[in-house]
Amino acid sequence: MTNSVGNEWAAALITEIKDPKNYIISSENAVVIYDKYPKARHHYLVLPKAVIPDVFHLNLGHLSLLEEMHFLAQNVIEVKSFQLDDFKIGFHAQPSMQRLHLHVISKDFVSDCLKKKRHWVNFNTEIFLQYQDACIKRFTKEKIEELTASTLQCNQCEFGAKKLPDLKRHLLEHWAQRQSDKFLF
Ligand code: AMP
Ligand code: ZN
Numbered sequence: 001m002t003n004s005v006g007n008e009w010a011a012a013l014i015t016e017i018k019d020p021k022n023y024i025i026s027s028e029n030a031v032v033i034y035d036k037y038p039k040a041r042h043h044y045l046v047l048p049k050a051v052i053p054d055v056f057h058l059n060l061g062h063l064s065l066l067e068e069m070h071f072l073a074q075n076v077i078e079v080k081s082f083q084l085d086d087f088k089i090g091f092h093a094q095p096s097m098q099r100l101h102l103h104v105i106s107k108d109f110v111s112d113c114l115k116k117k118r119h120w121v122n123f124n125t126e127i128f129l130q131y132q133d134a135c136i137k138r139f140t141k142e143k144i145e146e147l148t149a150s151t152l153q154c155n156q157c158e159f160g161a162k163k164l165p166d167l168k169r170h171l172l173e174h175w176a177q178r179q180s181d182k183f184l185f
Contacts, residue, residue, distance in 0.1 A: 012036075015101045017047055025076055029082050030069045032076045032104075037113040039105060039123065041175075042082065044101040046072050058135040066102075066131045073104045082106070091134045093127040094144050102131060107155060110168075110175045117164050121148045124155050 002089070016022050016033055024032045024044065035043040046069045052058065073089045089104050105123060114120065122128060125147045129137055151160040152167045156174050161167035 007125040008097045011099045039114045040109045042106040045103040055134045070103045070131045093139045108175045
């Protein structure tokens with residue numbers, strides 16, 4: 001059961017998209033905003049203008065909207081002059097916030113807002129859904145708990161960590177290495 005504070009918190013994205021000043025870019029049926037608690041160096045959200053609460057309300061009739069949202073996701077990466085390969089684009093199978101939202105997130109995962117194992121698992125296991133699968137793939141609560149309890153596998157090498165702080169230190173090393181590689185070449 002959710003209380004009124006919980007409801008208000010879950011509705012924050014709906015409030016954000018009421019103000020066009022929050023849009024980075026938009027299209028006929030969707031908008032892109034900044035994620036307020038980015039879980040990586042760059043993190044955006046693509047939301048439909050239509051009232052679609054979450055992935056559980058999607059069906060195959062929404063495929064063209066999902067394609068438009070995916071196009072906007074690629075577009076914002078281009079507008080920001082980043083590389084498509086450096087980003088992940090997808091939905092959480094078990095979202096916490098209302099109004100359907102497609103995550104656009106850089107693969108570094110270097111962020112003070114990445115605080116829970118669940119944050120890592122949401123973006124780096126099979127529960128991060130491709131836009132085409134958002135209408136059809138469903139996971140049980142038990143499956144999500146099992147993935148959250150497993151070893152946290154680095155997304156850039158074979159390293160695995162039991163604890164999030166160990167993974168975060170490791171990710172920071174990857175990121176620092178990439179920065180120095182960029183500087184050298
Ligand atoms: P999910 O787990 O897919 O429901 O993710 C919800 C996302 O919304 C998270 O990445 C949050 O950091 C983000 N978020 C929460 N509140 C806001 C807000 N007011 N404006 C923008 N993004 C938000
Ligand atoms: Zn690694």
